[in-house]
Amino acid sequence: MSFTDTRTGYHRPEAPTGRGWGTAARVGLWAFLAISALFFAIPLFVMLSTSLKTAEEVRGGSVFALPTDPSLAAWGKAWGSACIGRVCEGISNGLWNSVKILVPSTILSVAIAAINGYALSLWRVPYAGLLLAGLLLGAFIPFQVMIYPLVRMFAQVGIYGSLTGVVVVHVLFGLPILTLIFTNFYRSLPPELMKAARVDGAGFFRIFRRIVLPMSANVIIVAVILSFTGVWNDYLLALIFAGRDNLPMTVQLNSLVGTRIGLPEYNVNMAATLIAALPPLILYLISGQYFVRGVTAGAVKG
Incomplete structure (x- = not known):
């Protein structure tokens, strides 16, 4: 045309x-x-389908075939009677150990990171630039290089192989990235609000509690999801620092799947894997929209 x-x-x-x-x-x-x-x-699909089959059906059919007679027997065995070493109690104990590690680790990481981000972004902190550079460096250094020094330090103070030790490790490794997230988010807040509060006589924690924290719901959800996922899915740190009585579900799941005694029960292994993956999945399904809001509101800007 x-x-x-x-x-x-x-x-x-x-x-x-x-x-x-x-x-x-x-x-x-x-x-x-x-x-x-x-x-x-x-x-x-393969994991879910396999977990609903019998062991004979798994060994005799295709992994893509649907179960002829779906059953939750493998789920029950994975939860309460599957053998991990000499103990046949399933992965249920590991679930409660994971919860015991997860709750304090997430609460402490998010709370300390929120206060750190608030201080570094909205207050004149001496050497704030160097602190942020150190946090950025700590967020990207492989934690494997720090394991041996931490083992020696924790053994000296008496918390190695304990619940306290593994919680402290998760808090230490979670703080850098969470602090950076909170810092970037708080820098997007209008500084006039803080200045007006200071003129009215409000101090550091009062401004944080009354003004900053109510505006932080979305970024807190982002931080909780990141911390929850990192702590729940951790294997190496828990294996090294938690001690025999506090081994989480990931460690027990690895022991269950890696068992080589008798015929492998793939249906039980798949069921145990799905059980271990359900809590983060449920968290994402419940709070996914808030996670997106937190990200778009500036939680990962910078």
Whole structure:
């Protein structure tokens, strides 16, 4: 198509609208999303389907075949009677150990990180730039290089191999990234509110409690989700620092799946894996929209 300028008489073709490119990009996007969904959905389908089969059906059929007579027997055995070493109590004890580690670790990490981020972003803290640089460095240094010094330090103070020791380790390794998240979020808040509160005589903690904390709901949810996921899915730190009486579900799950005595019960292993993965999944399903709000509100800006 073309058109003529009535004032100058110049005849020129009409510019292309680009609708074809837009349609192709949309199709490509949907294809990418579908492939990505299948990439994650297929293993989940195999795990769920296998956990609902009997051991004989698992060994005699395809991993993609649906269970002929679905049963939750494997789930019950994984929870309460599967053998981990010489103890046949399933992974239920590991669940409660995970909760005992998770709750104080998450509460302390989020609370301390929120106060640190508030102080570094809204108050004049000496050497704040160096502190932020140290936090950034600590967030990206592999924690494996710090394990041996921490083991020696914890043994000296008497908390190695205890619930206190593993909680302290999770708090220490969770603080850098959470503090950076809170710092970036608080920097997006209007500074006039803090200045007005200071003029009215409010101090550090009163401003934090009355003004900053009520505006932090979304970023707190982001921090809780990140901390929850990191602590719940941890294996190495818990194996080293928790002690034999506080081993979480991830350690017991590894021992269960790695057992080589007798015929492997893949249905029980899959059921135990799904049980271990349910708490983070439920958390994401419940608070997913708040997580997105926290991210878009500036929680990970910077």
